[in-house]
Structure formats: structure tokens, C-alpha cells
Amino acid sequence: MKRGDETVADYREINRANWDERVPAHVASPGYAVSRFTADPGFLSHVVRFDLPRLGDIAGLRGVHLQCHIGTDTVSLARLGASMTGLDFSAPAVAAARELAAATGADATFAEAEVYAAPDVLGRGGFDLVYTGVGALCWLPDIRRWAGVVGALLRPGGRLFIREGHPMLWALDDERADGLLVVRYPYFERAEPMVFDQDGTYVDTDAAFTHNVTHVWNHGLAEIVTALLEAGLAVTALAEHDSVPWDALPGKMARIGDGEWRLADDPSRLPHSYTLQAVKTG
Structure with missing residues (x-):
């Protein structure tokens, strides 16, 4: 349940406690399919599989996965031939990713740090690929600062690849039982966070949690594109999709296979997610 907007001294500590506590449930969940990675050397996460037509050949690239969580997408990218570094602010998540x-045997290493510190921790201008997966940007209060991090990490000609939940989706009320799509939350970035208190998580689990408060932000699509342009990147591709890899609007969505969900009733009404690619100029 949303409790209202509040400003906090350090949103990172609140959000980190939430993520730290949920790592064991995510590692054990069928959704992340950790056991399949060890059983099948060719297995890829469904998030990475979805974007294979857009990723292209990444063999031999030096890549960094920002906000990598437990590393399933990072390992998947390494299985496609990239030498990957994952970065996350949660110590338990980084430990699980390393395991x-x-x-x-993946060519993937992991560092523990918050995303805005990535250039200082990982070095500047040395990466061919910056990858960011679904459900990452909403945890960041400043999209221009994030874009600056991407620009600092990439070498000239290096590429950003991101698939995210669409900001229109994030703005909808996900608690309505009447089937209506109603805008409830901000579409544009605001200085103050939206504060939620939710006792579950996005995977099926019987685990009970105590750290349930989170602070999140939305970022409009134009805000994201403009921030990247200001950071010295040229947008080379932008695609909107009618599906997302989780049950984003419970009671209104249906599984469509390979981990994806879409609105059961006329999904063309809503952009569910988007894929954006950009190249560092200069």
C-alpha cells in the first residue's frame, strides 16, 4: 500500500534493507531459475532471451551490468560471449551473483557499490557495453546523474542497452479491482520519492519479510532520452513493447509465455515496457 510521499535523508539504506532481505527468496524462486543455470550451460534468463534480436553479437565485448541483483542476467550476457562485470549495492545479492x-564458470565478476559510484569503483571509459535490466531505474532519484554514469563508463563508440518497465505503466494504479486503467502516480521525475509499504515481493514465495518500505521514482521517457543526449550519447534505437516480465497489474494480466505478461483485455491500450539503445559519441 502506498503511504504517501516523504523525503528521507538516505533512501539507499531503506531500499537496501528491502533488497537484502529478499535475496534468499529470489535465489530459491522458479522465476530466477538459478538451478537451471548450473544444469544447462546454454540456459539464458528470460529477460535476456527476450532481447536477443536487439542485442546482436556481443562476443568479445567488455560489459558492465548496473544494478545486477543476483546476477542471472549478467551470467546470461557472459554466456553470449561478453566479459561481464556486475554491480549492485546489496551485499547478499553480490554474494549470490558470485556464487x-x-x-x-561464467566470465563474470561482481562489485558491491551503489550505481552512482560506478565510475569511481569500476573505472572510466573502459566499457564497450553498459546493460541495465528491467526494474532498475525506479530506484534512482536522479535520471541525469544516472545518464552521466553511463557516459562515464563507456568508451567512445560504446553502447548502452536497457529494457525497462514503461513510465506509463509505473504511473498506473496497480490495486484497482474494477479493471480500469487509472493514472495514480507521477509520470515525471520529482524530487521527493513515492513511498510504499508492501510485505511481499515479485516472485512466488512463502517467506515473510520485515523490511517492507521502499522509496521509488518515475522518469518520463523524454526525460530519459534527454538525459542521455546531455551525457554525450546518441540514441540509436527505441522500441515500446506490449509485455513485461512480471505480473505488473495483478488481476488484469495474462501469461503469454517465456516469462512475459501482458494486459488480458486489449493490451494495445498500454505500452508495457521499452528497449532503448544509445552510443557514446566522440
Whole structure:
């Protein structure tokens, strides 16, 4: 349940406690399919599989996965031939990612740091690919600062690849039982966070949690594109999709296969997610 908008001294500590506590449930969940990675050397996360036609050949690239969580997408990118570094602010998530990489022999290393510190932790201008997966940007209060991080990490000619939940989706009321799509939350970035208190998580689990408060922000699509342009990147591709890899609007969505969900009733009404690519100029 949304409790209202509040400003906090350090949103990171609140959000980190939430993520830290949920790592064991995510590692054990069928949704992340950790056991399949160790059983099948060719297995890829459904998030990465969805974007294979757009990713192209990444063999031999040096890549960084920002906000990598437990590393399933990071390992998947390594299985496509990239030498990957994952970065996340959650120590338990980084530990789980390292265990997965060791168990699978993936060319993937992991660092513990918050995303805005990535250039100082990982170095500047040395990456061919910056990858960001679904459900990452909403945890960041400043999209221009994030774009600056991307620009600092990439070498000239290096590429950003991101698939995210669409900001229109994030703005909808996900608690309505009447089937209506109603805009409830901000579409544009605001200085103050939206504060939620929710006791579950997005995977099926019987686990009970105590750290349930989160602070999140939305970022409009034009805000994201403009921030990247200001950071010295040229947008090379932008596609909107009518599906997302989780049940974003419970009671209104249907599974369509390979981990994707879309509105059961006329999905053409709503952009569910988007894929954006950009190249560092200069």
C-alpha cells in the first residue's frame, strides 16, 4: 500500500534493507531459475532471451551490468560471449551473483557499490557495453546523474542497452479491482520519492519479510532520452513493447509465455515496457 510521499535523508539504506532481505527468496524462486543455470550451460534468463534480436553479437565485448541483483542476467550476457562485470549495492545479492558465476564458470565478476559510484569503483571509459535490466531505474532519484554514469563508463563508440518497465505503466494504479486503467502516480521525475509499504515481493514465495518500505521514482521517457543526449550519447534505437516480465497489474494480466505478461483485455491500450539503445559519441 502506498503511504504517501516523504523525503528521507538516505533512501539507499531503506531500499537496501528491502533488497537484502529478499535475496534468499529470489535465489530459491522458479522465476530466477538459478538451478537451471548450473544444469544447462546454454540456459539464458528470460529477460535476456527476450532481447536477443536487439542485442546482436556481443562476443568479445567488455560489459558492465548496473544494478545486477543476483546476477542471472549478467551470467546470461557472459554466456553470449561478453566479459561481464556486475554491480549492485546489496551485499547478499553480490554474494549470490558470485556464487552463480563460480558454479557456472561464467566470465563474470561482481562489485558491491551503489550505481552512482560506478565510475569511481569500476573505472572510466573502459566499457564497450553498459546493460541495465528491467526494474532498475525506479530506484534512482536522479535520471541525469544516472545518464552521466553511463557516459562515464563507456568508451567512445560504446553502447548502452536497457529494457525497462514503461513510465506509463509505473504511473498506473496497480490495486484497482474494477479493471480500469487509472493514472495514480507521477509520470515525471520529482524530487521527493513515492513511498510504499508492501510485505511481499515479485516472485512466488512463502517467506515473510520485515523490511517492507521502499522509496521509488518515475522518469518520463523524454526525460530519459534527454538525459542521455546531455551525457554525450546518441540514441540509436527505441522500441515500446506490449509485455513485461512480471505480473505488473495483478488481476488484469495474462501469461503469454517465456516469462512475459501482458494486459488480458486489449493490451494495445498500454505500452508495457521499452528497449532503448544509445552510443557514446566522440
